[in-house]
Amino acid sequence: MLQLQTIRENQEKIVDALKKRNFDAAPIIAKILELDQERRSIQTQLDNTLAESNKLSKEIGMLFKSGKAAEANALKEKTSNLKETSKQLNEDLTAAAAALQEQLYLVPNIPHGSVPKGNSEEDNEEVFSAGTIPTLGENALPHWELAKKYDIIDFELGVKVTGAGFPVYKGKGAKLQRALIAYFLDKNTEAGYTEVQPPLMVNEASGYGTGQLPDKEGQMYHVQADNLYLIPTAEVPITNLHRDDMFSEKDFPIKYTGYTPCFRREAGSYGAHVRGLNRLHQFDKVEIVRIEHPDSSYAALDEMVDHVKGILGELKLPYRILRLCGGDLGFTSALTYDFEVFSTAQDRWLEISSVSNFETFQANRLKLRFKDNSGKTQLAHTLNGSALALPRVLAGILENNQTDKGIKIPEVLVPYCGFDLID
């Protein structure tokens, strides 16, 4: 959520910047400013009424103290009108504030200057690539075939127990999952991220804090009886660890990593693109989250990108990094880099990590602030990224490392797996 003050002061700039998202902000910004004006006008009236009523109360108190009860009682009658008025104004104010809030929730984050223009993922800008795409033989298989062949992931079994999109990992498949999680967490903690195990369900306030609510609630599984949501990513509980917190500059950077399952409803997606591990309702992910001083958040973003590069380099997977264009950029993000690994057997790129700077967009909702060195209160910047999402990394390993003898495990994972071949 953008700060109202920012909108007031930079109306034109914001409308202009949001064009990159193909978002016509002009009408909504105008509406916001109008509602803001209205809210302030009501607020002023209410303030004046309350001020008068406060004044009278004080006088009454003093009269009572000095024993002039009759005069005091006379004054009391005066206050009843004020009470009526302030009650009405208070209702109006609540309504006006709610209307304003509703509009504010609709405005996406302002894209960073480096975000390219564009309408869709076609227009994302490749900024880096590494690794070599292997040439596989005629009989190369997509990962879902490999999973079946080596009996390491059972999709049908998951359908029986739960439904589509809830795979069952078996044997070496399950072990490899565990190895990847341990390996990622080790890499992240080595880089200074503190490991946390957050709750897998969050309350409404947390959903609002990171921006999943009110808009994208259809994306999350909702446990109605307790009004809790299954997390779609560890970003939600981990970032919300510091909702309503006040830091000082020396506390930065704040760095967390956590492994969690992630739950996404992803309603309405069918076909080849959701085959196998490509898109699931439940999947594992190791996340990194940072809270930063505004001056250093982009350096932090670069650091996160380098960190993920390091991991993918060690896994020896062919990948590329995209800077998301305005049309593909997430609602809450100012700048996002997507990492994609090449799925050789499917002949397509699969997103395995998304690293973003949200600047103050989340912090504003979270009330995540700090006192700067001059004693002023400022909003912090929040960032997060996957390091990494498991299923597609697994798909990449299975497909790119398949040989006649079986699937070769990347060297760095062998100590974690205890085997070097799936056969």
Added chain:
RNA sequence: GGAGGAAUGGCAGAGUGGUCGAAUGCGGCAGUCUUGAAAACUGUUGAGGGUCACACCUCCGGGGGUUCGAAUCCCUCUUCCUCCGCCA
């Protein structure tokens, strides 16, 4: 599940109807001293709204109520603590 107690500023912790937005300590900031740092001392320092700036308004876990007036009294919800019970 039963019985009590508690929730106050960045943190700790006073305050139980009328200049209380709130003592005090810590922390933060500024300064004195010092070659520098530490210590000590002095000053300053809650958040949000509002204003050109003041004024002014709101906020003492959330919501509601009593009262001319509520951090303070009542109801309710949430969370935490202690004791008992239950489960592991």
